[in-house]
Amino acid sequence: MNMEKNFEPQSFETSIYAEWEKNGYFTPEVDYSKPPFSIVIPPPNITGQLHMGHALNNTIQDIIVRHKRMQGYSTLWLPGTDHASIATEVKIVDKLREEGLEKEDIGREEFLKRAYEWKAAYGGRIVQQLRRLGCSLDWSREAFTMDERCSKAVREVFVNLYRKGLIYRGSRIINWCPHCRTALSDAEVEYEPQKSNLWHIRYPYADGSGYMVIATTRPETLLGDTAVAVNPKDSRYADKIGKMLKLPLTDREIPVIADDYVELDFGTGCVKITPAHDPNDFEVGLRHNLPVIRIMDDSGVINENGYAYKGLDRDEARKRIVSDLGEQGLMEKIEPYEHNVGVCYRCHSTVEPIVSKQWFVRMEPLAKPAIKVVRNKKISFIPERFEKIYFNWMENIRDWCVSRQLWWGHQIPAWYCEECGEVIVEKHDPEKCPKCGSVRLKRDEDVLDTWFSSALWPFSTLGYPDETEDLKYFYPTNLLVTAYDIIFFWVARMIFSGLEHMGEIPFPEVLIHGIVRDAEGRKMSKSLGNGIDPIMLIDKYGADALRFSLTTGVAPGSDIRFSEDKMEPSRNFLNKLWNASRYVLMNADGINLPEFGSFNYSSADKWILYKLNRTVKEVNAYLKKYELGMANAKLYDFIWSDFCDWYIELTKPALYGESVNEKARTLSVLMYVLKQILKLIHPFTPFITERIWKECGDVGAIMLETYPSYSKKFLFTAEFRRFEKVKDVIRSLRNVRAEMGVQPSKKIGVSVCGEAESYIRRNEVYLKKLAGVETISYVKSKADVSGKIVSIAMADGEIFIPLGDLVDFKKESERLEKELRSVENEIRRGEGMLSNAGFVAKAPEALVEQERRKLEENKLKREKLVKRIEDLK
């Protein structure tokens, strides 16, 4: 046995992981004699560093995966990373700027070269950090969303969707980030409340007969107005419809039109229509055939359609326009106004709705079957309530803008013939135009949304579009584990992609967990600086302690508050496990243990074996339901309270006693229970269990062992109940000692009377060891005991303890009175229930029986207490 006095995870975690990986324990075989179990990791961004969210997400997955592996499944947990198109590109661009360069200066090829260099340098960080956490990922199958396999899948899917008419190119209003200079999907826009104004502007009639007042939050878009709309039912403006207005600050005239989209009771009831810069206005424009005038370029600067404001940044233009309108007497009023403004989820710049030619995925035909499979439970969300969020999104989904004006990503496989304008979308790069034969082809510059490739992750990583062995064996995967914040971005898109391209769901279950928040309940974020670095915690407390802390008190779907002080209880618990193991192993050193089960168990042995068996049952049940917090609690309680506080103490008389046989027998039970414990908790705390396992004298790794399962051969129910009574006696004795102020070192003598004698006689050794009892005598009644005594009342007997001068009659009588009160409360409760005809008639028989028994016992107890109290008087 070679274990330090305290648990020091730093000394073994890294080497144990290296050994697991080297031996290929994480790499499953395609083996049809075993059931498969597979999970694909939510691929972290290559730009990322491990944060608490990753730590939680991957701890959950690893626990499930290790449990399944030990249960005999051919288990694949497939790792990989995401190229994170925008996030990475932003990093590279920033780096270039430090050198005083723009990406256009170096060109696409050089830019991509630098991006790959960056990926090579930093993209592996998070992958190493996952190893520190202990994740049993199959690194031999590691994927990257831009590697050859995934890229092939992307191309295949894009072309197939295009041929089916599910991908099209068109001019639509999209969300444009002027900072990142790319289009964004709806999901990539976040909304923030912002204090601004509602500007009321006068639009004069062209015939000079006065003006209309329109209200707007974006006065600069006035330059692109092509109409003003009113509600057709609005009597205030009925006679104005069709009239022309002079658009302020320009030389253009625009019509007043009628459209239902305008609300009667908001603002002035007149809305300026800017089809090029507002999604609703765009729709109105289509209905009324209005011209679409773009007034801003890709960086948010006013373009040649902006008259005097050309060249101004959008913010500057707003200021100038507002002041110019004021000078011309066209500003009716300015009201302070708070409203939601869309911002880029990456850089938080205000998003500009802009008309632009982009590629879109037609969502309706894809969403329908994806809704159906959740509706009919082919896929279930855990907890179920997240299905509502999913339906809500899927049922109101709009077409997905998938083109991005970036360089880092999957370049769209579309070519335009410069001779005839033909659009060519092919799996292989075309050499000439199939229509006119021209070789003057120009490839589309744009790349795809990062999530386009993530959507294919469950099958692209397994080899799609090739029919690989992995794909056949491991697809569909069995489970997806993720936080609720990417249900739209990722989960929903994987579901419709799996159905469309594989003809099958990607996974039958989606386990949703919450977000890790700080001690105040705020999201951990860079800007707040309230994040905790999991690697720092691992360095300080060990990965096992982090994993255990993260699964303490968690329930599916709910957020957890985390602060460093949650680490100590876990670390202490692992130290406890460490030292309990030391106790067993130290004593077992050099001793020839009999085979477990080849002897008669003691009452204490049967008690712990019964409890262990029950714990095994519960832990398996909770793991099956993904109730990791509950499984964690059961393990904690069993190991600390039952095994350490009771059973280990109970074994001490045997281990430190004379009998070699008894010692060996006890040790074999200790060793058996310890090994079962190590296996049980291994999925939660893989490192410490592997480390201790090495000391247990077995060959091989614990992670290859079979997970414990419930067994009927340990159903010692009667013995278990009897031993619980022994424990109660010990507890009562300790309580009396403490209350009466008996020195811990002072041994006491006790006299037992009643039926309790039978089980106390057989367990005397435990009373002596655990309750500081020296002598035990058995008497017929209290009359046989002399001197000043305190007493303990049980249903089936009494214990008298002569304590001489330590007995304070007043104190003793108070103690007994208190006990009596609580027993009487119990009796009242029991009688109340049993006198209720409804309860006796309708409650389960066993429950009624149990209540009757308890009532009977309490009455016996009361009788004794009353008598003792009388005696004291």
Added chain:
RNA sequence: GGAGGCAUAGCUCAGCUGGGAGAGCGCUUGCCUUACAAGCAAGAUGUCAUAGGUUCAAGUCCUAUUGUCUCCACCA
């Protein structure tokens, strides 16, 4: 505007399909008892947000209210 979560001990939270309120931390008291002071033992602390309802029985199910957090939509 729509949807959902949460409200339990001083703090952070468990409590699964209804059947005598739990843990960790903190607090009080006593102990370095040959695995562990990162520990041991004995304690104290709760109108389970409020009001109704269903039920023999409600922290648990239903309705409403209050407080709080989140998501979706985005009316200029």
